[in-house]
Amino acid sequence: MNINHRPVLLAEAVTALISGPLIQKQNAANNILVIDGTFGRGGHTQALLQQLPQSARMISFDKDLDAIAVAQTINDPRLTIVHDSFANMDQYAQAESADGILLDLGISSPQVDEAHRGFSFRREGPLDMRMNTDQGMTAAEWLEQAPQEEITHVIKTYGEERFAFQIAKAIVAKREEGLSPKTTTQLASLVASVVRTREAGQDPATRTFQALRIFINRELEDLELGLKAAINLLKPGARLAVISFHSLEDRIVKQFLQAHAKVEVPRGLPVREKDLPQSTLEIISRVKPSEAEVLENPRARSAIMRVAEKRMVVSA
Template sequence: MNTTHRPVLLAEAVTALISGPLITSHSTTENLILIDGTFGRGGHTKALLAKLPSSAKMIAFDKDLDAIAVAQQINDQRLHIVHDSFAQMDQYAEPGSIDGILLDLGISSPQVDEAHRGFSFRREGPLDMRMNTDQGLTAAQWLEQAPPEEITHVIKTYGEERFAFQIAKAIVAKREAGLAPTTTLELATLVASVVRTREAGQDPATRTFQALRIFINRELEDLERGLKAALTLLKPGARLAVISFHSLEDRIVKQFLQAHSKVEIPRGLPVRDRDLPQSELAIIGRIKPSAEEVRENPRARSAIMRVAEKRLGATA
């Protein structure tokens, strides 16, 4: 099986980070520290290392033990591997010490393609779905015990699935009959029996599997905490680039960047322009994959990268 992972927006992400004022300034390149919050299979990390001086340091995070094993095979003293969520990055670096942060959200191709991980609704495997297989409930264990109302909420909220109630009802009915789904294809078949209509080209189980994966791994909670940590860690002039793959992630990123790029002034307060406080972030841009990249890597089609820069006057 081909489990090669092709990093999305590779050149664009590297350019976004290294073209910021800190890294382009010759006076600051001696002790650069960058963070790759989601190592995956190392595509972005290796591309960034190729552009950085020998004195630089790259801290790479991942919850997935398979990703950590790949990272540990890279012979580069600049690379420091951390088996943890990027949500905890502020536990591994000092405030205002980081020159650039990249978050490539979502799931890597090997995780989807390797059936034993339980992420794929097209391949038979145990219904696991945990990024970190050392801790937490599997999706099957959670479905075995969760109340129907909670299952409905998770599938509706994290999958934006309009048939969430019917899917939850079917899962509970199977469970009460002693036939709770324990494999990916069992769940996919069950969902397909309930979801009668779906967008062209989309498997009926797509939204349910997305919802369970996000919930089991606390992905949105990690994203919210990770964004806050990134803002604290970035030096003034450093950049943050976040690649998301669905609307729930992108909405959180967009709203966070917008909130920290604005300054709220009480209505009616007499102030002059030079008296205005400065926002913490400047939004640099929003980038989507080219048509050529989408043709070569269909999994890139929904990707959006948002880039922001910590303002030079801002403090950690």
């Protein structure tokens, strides 16, 4: 099994969580709980464990069975591995029980590099794209039966692809000939035959593959549910760090944090500042990879980490 994977913003993510006031205050306590919503290949999980006391607990989630297999090789009694989406994290922890939560979104290098997973347009393999291969339709199965309008919508919405209509039309035309794409290279070639122009250095199939992966795995829906669950699970003073890799993810994260970091007061209402209700979150930072990290790991170039802290309850 290929476990070669470089976690993005590793030091920055660990520092963001561990330096939070709650963990610093409770460092000698017995009830520290940290959640890693996406184990991947364990880089963030293991780095966090190295910084946490022996009395701490950690829960790491992943939908990918290959990731779970790697996680199960870690011999650390503090670590609990859960084969599930982080969208369901509140089913495994109590409200206001977490001292820190990390969500590293997107796809891991081994998932892209292993052709049989079907995520890469550069490698010949079955058009699968499922994170959890135990459930759901493959991308090929969905393309075999989805209406042209739905395919257009998915590629346009999740891939921000301006040639979505032409791509969907070509897919359906091939399907009607009995030649619906079954492999990654078949789909990539089909897209390339329709998309004649593209940004310099970007493969014509990039946006279509991104769209199908996001749709098949319900990534944006899981993100919205996971953010809501995280707010519920964080203790006052605990931190949430989210690493995203494309504009759709980052927009959801940014808007969610901003919405919980401000208090809406009807215009003209005579309320003094000290009487305003508290917002739920305080936005701490927005971090991008250094030039050195991008040079070492080009897949980090689009990453953005946003960090927020759940506000302490201030008694009147």
